[in-house]
Amino acid sequence: xxxxxxxxxxxxxxxxxxxxxxxxxxxxxxxxxxxxxxxxxxxxxxxxxxxxxxxxxxxxxxxxxxxxxxxxxxxxxxxxxxxxxxxxxxxxxxxxxxxxxxxxxxxxxxxxxxxxxxxxxxxxxxxxxxxxxxxxxxxxxxxxxxxxxxxxxxxxxxxxxxxxxxxxxxxxxxxxxxxxxxxxxxxxxxxxxxxxxxxxxxxxxxxxxxxxxxxxxxxxxxxxxxxxxxxxxxxxxxxxxxxxxxxxx
Amino acid sequence: xxxxxxxxxxxxxxxxxxxxxxxxxxxxxxxxxxxxxxxxxxxxxxxxxxxxxxxxxxxxxxxxxxxxxxxxxxxxxxxxxxxxxxxxxxxxxxxxxxxxxxxxxxxxxxxxxxxxxxxxxxxxxxxxxxxxxxxxxxxxxxxxxxxxxxxxxxxxxxxxxxxxxxxxxxxxxxxxxxxxxxxxxxxxxxxxxxxxxxxxxxxxxxxxxxxxxxxxxxxxxxxxxxxxxxxxxxxxxxxxxxxxxxxxxxxxxxxxxxxxxxxxxxxxxxxxxxxxxxxxxxxxxxxxxxxxxxxxxxxxxxxxxxxxxxxxxxxxxxxxxxxxxxxxxxxxxxxxxxxxxxxxxxxxxxxxxxxxxxxxxxxxxxxxxxxxxxxxxxxxxxxxxxxxxxxxxxxxxxxxxxxxxxxxxxxxxxxxxxxxxxxxxxxxxxxxxxxxxxxxxxxxxxxxxxxxxxxxxxxxxxxxxxxxxxxxxxxxxx
Numbered sequence: 001x002x003x004x005x006x007x008x009x010x011x012x013x014x015x016x017x018x019x020x021x022x023x024x025x026x027x028x029x030x031x032x033x034x035x036x037x038x039x040x041x042x043x044x045x046x047x048x049x050x051x052x053x054x055x056x057x058x059x060x061x062x063x064x065x066x067x068x069x070x071x072x073x074x075x076x077x078x079x080x081x082x083x084x085x086x087x088x089x090x091x092x093x094x095x096x097x098x099x100x101x102x103x104x105x106x107x108x109x110x111x112x113x114x115x116x117x118x119x120x121x122x123x124x125x126x127x128x129x130x131x132x133x134x135x136x137x138x139x140x141x142x143x144x145x146x147x148x149x150x151x152x153x154x155x156x157x158x159x160x161x162x163x164x165x166x167x168x169x170x171x172x173x174x175x176x177x178x179x180x181x182x183x184x185x186x187x188x189x190x191x192x193x194x195x196x197x198x199x200x201x202x203x204x205x206x207x208x209x210x211x212x213x214x215x216x217x218x219x220x221x222x223x224x225x226x227x228x229x230x231x232x233x234x235x236x237x238x239x240x241x242x243x244x245x246x247x248x249x
Numbered sequence: 250x251x252x253x254x255x256x257x258x259x260x261x262x263x264x265x266x267x268x269x270x271x272x273x274x275x276x277x278x279x280x281x282x283x284x285x286x287x288x289x290x291x292x293x294x295x296x297x298x299x300x301x302x303x304x305x306x307x308x309x310x311x312x313x314x315x316x317x318x319x320x321x322x323x324x325x326x327x328x329x330x331x332x333x334x335x336x337x338x339x340x341x342x343x344x345x346x347x348x349x350x351x352x353x354x355x356x357x358x359x360x361x362x363x364x365x366x367x368x369x370x371x372x373x374x375x376x377x378x379x380x381x382x383x384x385x386x387x388x389x390x391x392x393x394x395x396x397x398x399x400x401x402x403x404x405x406x407x408x409x410x411x412x413x414x415x416x417x418x419x420x421x422x423x424x425x426x427x428x429x430x431x432x433x434x435x436x437x438x439x440x441x442x443x444x445x446x447x448x449x450x451x452x453x454x455x456x457x458x459x460x461x462x463x464x465x466x467x468x469x470x471x472x473x474x475x476x477x478x479x480x481x482x483x484x485x486x487x488x489x490x491x492x493x494x495x496x497x498x499x500x501x502x503x504x505x506x507x508x509x510x511x512x513x514x515x516x517x518x519x520x521x522x523x524x525x526x527x528x529x530x531x532x533x534x535x536x537x538x539x540x541x542x543x544x545x546x547x548x549x550x551x552x553x554x555x556x557x558x559x560x561x562x563x564x565x566x567x568x569x570x571x572x573x574x575x576x577x578x579x580x581x582x583x584x585x586x587x588x589x590x591x592x593x594x595x596x597x598x599x600x601x602x603x604x605x606x607x608x609x610x611x612x613x614x615x616x617x618x619x620x621x622x623x624x625x626x627x628x629x630x631x632x633x634x635x636x637x638x639x640x641x642x643x644x645x646x647x648x649x650x651x652x653x654x655x656x657x658x659x660x661x662x663x664x665x666x667x668x669x670x671x672x673x674x675x676x677x678x679x680x681x682x683x684x685x686x687x688x689x690x691x692x693x694x695x696x697x698x699x700x701x702x703x704x705x706x707x708x709x710x711x712x713x714x715x716x717x718x719x720x721x722x723x724x725x726x727x
Contacts, residue, residue: 048682051674076684088675092697101693102683109684141697142679158683 001026001166001197002047002067007058008222009039009046016042018222019058024166027194031208031233032201034219035241040201041085043219044170047199048082049075063165076102077109079165083155083172090142095154098142099124103161124161130190131157132183149180156187167191168199173207185210205233218244275332281305284433287332291402296413304422304432311426317588318617318649319557321531329496331434331467387451394450396480397442401469404440411442415473419502419539419565427498427533427559431467435500438468443478443509452707454483470501474509474544481512483710496531497555503538503546507568510545511538514706515562516714518554518721524583524612529556536560542568542597549705551714552579552589553721561619563592566600566631573602576702578714580695580721581614581646590620590637590651595628595661606637607699610646611722617649624661631661639669640698642691642722692719 002024009017016039024030034040045053047060049072060067063078070078090098104114115123125135131153143151152172159167169188173181188198188211200211208216208230216232217224218241225244226232275283284305288298313324391398397408404412422432443449474480484501505511513536521529532555538546548562564573575591593602608616622633639648650667672694680690696703696715703711 050678050682072678072681073684073686076682082682084679088673088679090676090679090694090697092700093693098680098683098693101685101689105684105686105689162683 001028001063002199003059003061004047005059007046007060008056009042010054010056011042011052015056016222017046020219020223022217022224024197024199026165026197027192028215029192029198029200029211029213031211031213031216032199032219033203033205033216033233033236036203038219039222040219041170044082044168044199044201047075047168048072048080073105074109076162077106079163081159081162081164081167083152083159083167083169085170085172085174087143087146087151087155089144089146091144093142094139095142096121096124096138099138099158099161102158106162127157127160130160131187133157148175149177152176152180152184153187156184160187160191163191164196166197166199168201170201171203172200173202173204181207181210205237208233220244275330277328277330279326279329279331279434283331287434287436290332291405293402293405294409297405297416300417300422301433304429305434307423308426308429308433311423311429313426317559317619318615318651319559319586319588321557321586324496324531326430332436390450394447395444396447396449397440398453399440401435401438401440401471404442404471408442411473412440412471415471415502415504416469417502419504419537420500420535425535428500428535431469431498431500431535435467435469438470438499439472439482440470441472441480441482443474443480445475446477447475448478449480452481452483466497466499468499470499471504472502472511472513473504474506474511476506477508478506479510481707482514483707484513484515496533498533499535501534501536501562503536505538505540505544505546505571507541508543509541510547512547513538513549513562514710515548515550515552516706516710516717517550517552517558518717521554521556521583521585521721529585530554531557532560533557534560536562537565537592538563538573539565540568540571540573540600543570544568545572545574547572547574547576547705548591549574549576549702550578550589551699551702551706551710551717552577552587553717555587556585558585558587558589560589561591563594564602565594565596566602566628567596568600569597570599571597572600574705575602575604575606575620576705577606578609578699578702578718579607579616579618580609580718581611581616582721583612583614585612585614587615588617588619590618592621593623593633595622595624595631595633597627598629598631600628600631602631602633604633604635604637605701606635607702608637608639608648609642609695609698609718610639610648611642613645615647615649617651619651619653621653621655622663622665623654624656624658624663626657628658628661631658633661633663635663635665637665637667638698639667640695641669641671642695688719688723692722695722 004020004022007017007020032040042053046055055068062080067075100120107114124138128135128137133153143154146154172184176184200213213230216228216230218226275286281302284301288301399407420428422429441453472482503511503513540546546564550562552558562575566573573593579587579589581587590606591604604620606618608618610616618637620635622635624631637650641648648669652665654663656663672691676694677690680693695718703714706714
């Protein structure tokens with residue numbers, strides 16, 4: 001699914017990633033943890049092609065293609081999805097309109113006809129129920145006046161509608177109360193089908209009680225310093241990141 | 250017409266207009282003879298000729314205004330031809346095959362139906378053509394309701410007393426430089442009269458008289474809504490006119506008598522010039538409405554075309570409890586310049602006005618909102634609410650706001666809100682991360698920004714306006 005080798009990346013002249021390697025197979029859930037400023041969010045941004053984030057060395061292969069050669073929207077249409085840590089508002093553009101445009105763009109890329117408004121409406125209503133959002137959210141402006149929890153659930157709803165191959169959740173748990181966390185986790189778990197892969201970027205092990213990862217990686221100083229299974233997350237919870245500092249070159 | 254005038258015209262033919270007779274086009278230049286020629290060509294009554302001449306003499310004494318935030322080389326008014334009769338059917342393209350393919354491509358992007366494309370491109374239409382019978386049907390229905398909807402040149406003969414009473418009653422000949430010019434040389438335009446208590450059975454649109462619209466750059470529109478009547482009028486074709494860099498100086502006058510309501514919607518998409526700023530229309534338009542007691546006038550405009558737009562649809566709220574509204578979207582791209590806004594003049598008691606103006610600038614363009622809200626001493630309890638928002642795309646464009654507020658009545662309330670924002674990188678990234686390309690993303694964000702205004706437009710127009718923005722924004726992202 002995704003193969004990252006020796007990735008170096010910078011943001012505005014600051015080197016953030018310094019030789020990161022990660023290998024993700026279809027159906028796997030990888031958690032990425034690490035202290036503040038270790039480059040966790042940078043990874044998601046580099047993978048999704050956010051302007052301002054530049055890969056300076058290394059390679060990224062996504063579904064057999066050179067990801068760094070692809071435009072931001074092309075990556076999205078190929079099935080790479082980033083659930084934002086801080087989703088922005090787009091005033092006046094209804095959620096429905098926005099979602100339909102994205103779904104249509106993806107379908108077009110796959111050589112499919114756009115869904116009719118009626119078909120889409122039905123699909124969107126069903127999906128909004130799955131993340132516990134009322135149907136009138138579809139009529140409101142994209143993230144306009146949404147609470148933090150509503151924004152995150154909206155992200156998950158988009159993910160469900162777009163059915164991506166690789167989902168990157170960038171600190172989706174930040175600012176969520178326990179009920180919302182449960183909804184988000186249930187949403188993610190319902191999408192685990194043995195083919196779809198996930199990168200779950202988080203600060204806390206709490207989320208991983210709900211979304212149980214296959215692998216846990218610790219990112220520090222711009223590279224992965226330790227990898228393990230779910231138990232590594234628990235160990236981090238108990239010991240903090242300090243004991244790993246020595247591993248940072 | 251007096252013998253004297255006729256002689257004069259004959260003399261002029263011999264002197265200066267020899268070629269004009271054959272081609273029905275005047276050579277460039279403007280003088281009193283030209284005004285007389287135009288009036289005579291239209292077989293106008295004496296009073297109207299005098300009215301035009303009065304305007305022309307006033308115009309000669311006036312100076313071109315320079316206060317607007319627009320820049321352009323001086324216009325040589327003597328290099329313009331002031332009369333060109335519509336091309337004969339023989340000169341027009343016989344079918345769409347003969348029309349510039351680029352123009353057709355644009356029509357297709359706008360989703361304009363084929364038969365409308367033919368009309369817009371000026372393809373000769375004959376009796377076989379669908380819309381002819383359609384027009385006739387509409388005309389019958391309107392006549393049944395007592396509504397008069399015809400070219401103003403026809404109205405001069407059909408209902409001279411109405412034209413004479415109201416022409417220039419809202420925008421006097423001397424109102425401003427361009428209005429004076431228009432008053433002197435106006436070629437044609439629409440005339441609407443809605444009788445007392447009648448709700449016009451359909452939306453009136455210049456679409457229905459598209460052929461007559463070719464008549465000129467100096468249209469004059471006069472709409473009179475008699476007591477308690479309602480009318481919605483749609484102006485402008487939504488397709489680009491491939492005109493040369495030329496002057497367009499129209500005047501629109503609206504009269505809403507007691508309790509009447511007029512809704513006037515415009516989608517203006519004159520040719521804006523190319524990306525280097527070459528060519529395009531200079532659009533200097535005066536639009537004003539007069540509200541009597543309990544009347545309401547609502548202006549909605551979507552301005553995406555023209556090299557230069559200078560336009561301030563206004564309301565004079567003369568009658569007590571009258572209401573004025575102005576909803577505007579002005580989009581400029583490339584080298585376009587727009588200085589547009591409104592004037593709300595509150596004279597009567599408890600008059601209310603609302604202004605929602607949205608300016609969008611892209612490329613190297615400049616867009617200015619200029620609005621006046623005046624509360625006269627008699628405007629007891631009057632209220633105004635103004636909101637003007639500017640959206641910038643890129644970093645080479647400009648947005649300016651010039652609000653003028655004059656309040657001479659302490660009980661009047663004026664509220665003004667203004668914001669300026671940029672299409673943020675984060676918004677763009679969100680859209681692109683969801684698979685939308687940059688142009689689609691921009692047009693979606695801009696459409697969202699304009700929502701409050703678009704919802705005031707009649708449904709079909711709103712859809713077209715949205716598509717139009719998309720086309721107008723093409724190439725605005727690097």
